[in-house]
Amino acid sequence: MPELPEVETVRRQLHQALAGRTVQTVRLFRSGREFPAGAAFENVLVGKKILSIDRRAKLLVWRFADGTALAAHLKMTGRFVFVDGKYVPAKHDHAQFVFDGKNLVWSDVRKFGFLKVLSADELATALDAYGPEPLETDEAILAELFRSPKTRAVKAALLDQATIAGVGNIYADESLHRAGLRPTRKLRTLTADDRLRLVREVKNVLQESVDQKGTSANDYVDTAGAKGGFLSLLRVYGRAGEPCRTCLTTIKRTVLGQRGTHFCPTCQR
DNA sequence: AGTAGGACCTGGTGGC
DNA sequence: TGCCACCAGGTCCTAC
Numbered sequence: 001m002p003e004l005p006e007v008e009t010v011r012r013q014l015h016q017a018l019a020g021r022t023v024q025t026v027r028l029f030r031s032g033r034e035f036p037a038g039a040a041f042e043n044v045l046v047g048k049k050i051l052s053i054d055r056r057a058k059l060l061v062w063r064f065a066d067g068t069a070l071a072a073h074l075k076m077t078g079r080f081v082f083v084d085g086k087y088v089p090a091k092h093d094h095a096q097f098v099f100d101g102k103n104l105v106w107s108d109v110r111k112f113g114f115l116k117v118l119s120a121d122e123l124a125t126a127l128d129a130y131g132p133e134p135l136e137t138d139e140a141i142l143a144e145l146f147r148s149p150k151t152r153a154v155k156a157a158l159l160d161q162a163t164i165a166g167v168g169n170i171y172a173d174e175s176l177h178r179a180g181l182r183p184t185r186k187l188r189t190l191t192a193d194d195r196l197r198l199v200r201e202v203k204n205v206l207q208e209s210v211d212q213k214g215t216s217a218n219d220y221v222d223t224a225g226a227k228g229g230f231l232s233l234l235r236v237y238g239r240a241g242e243p244c245r246t247c248l249t250t251i252k253r254t255v256l257g258q259r260g261t262h263f264c265p266t267c268q269r
Numbered sequence: 270a271g272t273a274g275g276a277c278c279t280g281g282t283g284g285c
Numbered sequence: 286t287g288c289c290a291c292c293a294g295g296t297c298c299t300a301c
Binding site: 092108109111112151257 | 270271272273274275277278279280281
């Protein structure tokens with residue numbers, strides 16, 4: 001499940017490989033809701049030069065020299081993979097981008113992801129919807145985000161991209177365990193110290209995972225098809241029935257907001 | 270204003 | 286072996 005660390009890993013690889021290059025060919029292997037531009041999608045990017053590839057929250061943004069952008073969201077199973085040599089589209093490949101010397105394939109088993117061509121104005125509007133970037137924002141500012149709405153569960157606040165950007169199910173569970181907070185805790189019950197601890201642990205877990213090139217719990221791979229290294233460092237996510245690494249209590253799994261939620265009943269209060 | 274739940278998707282898995 | 290129910294979950298949309 002690509003969250004901030006996984007998307008950031010892909011961003012770095014794409015930027016390294018593609019910044020300064022010009023799009024030569026775009027091929028679409030299927031049409032559908034994930035390509036809102038339809039047939040025009042194949043033509044609109046050809047000849048444009050990529051200035052940079054950025055990330056905001058879990059959104060990848062290809063910025064072109066003429067001000068337009070390609071916004072790409074991996075959602076659950078979307079992936080960009082570079083393919084060397086002869087390329088034959090595989091079953092779930094949906095698009096191909098050819099650059100001078102580089103062949104990049106977009107594939108997505110579940111088709112949740114999308115690629116959208118946006119004008120500068122449309123891009124600005126889309127990015128405005130996100131809350132602060134956790135790794136680039138002071139912890140005192142981040143802590144204030146968890147004051148209200150007071151009746152909201154702290155995990156729901158973590159997952160809300162308008163509150164704080166880039167946290168998904170895995171890192172929400174992990175940061176709550178590190179901070180010693182139950183996912184169901186209402187914001188009004190958090191002390192100033194709880195809030196500060198929480199945002200520090202959000203920063204810690206995201207940075208540690210970026211350093212490990214992300215978590216491959218299910219489908220995620222980077223642009224070389226490689227898995228992330230953070231899986232073995234998870235403390236609660238996917239560990240229901242296993243002992244807490246801190247206190248040996250059995251990790252529990254519940255459902256909160258229709259999401260699998262993992263916590264230690266002893267460490268998290 | 271806030272929350273809850275469905276929809277979008279497909280492949281993998283476990284039960285019978 | 287085949288069939289089926291269920292699970293993975295980011296984000297948008299609707300209903301309350």
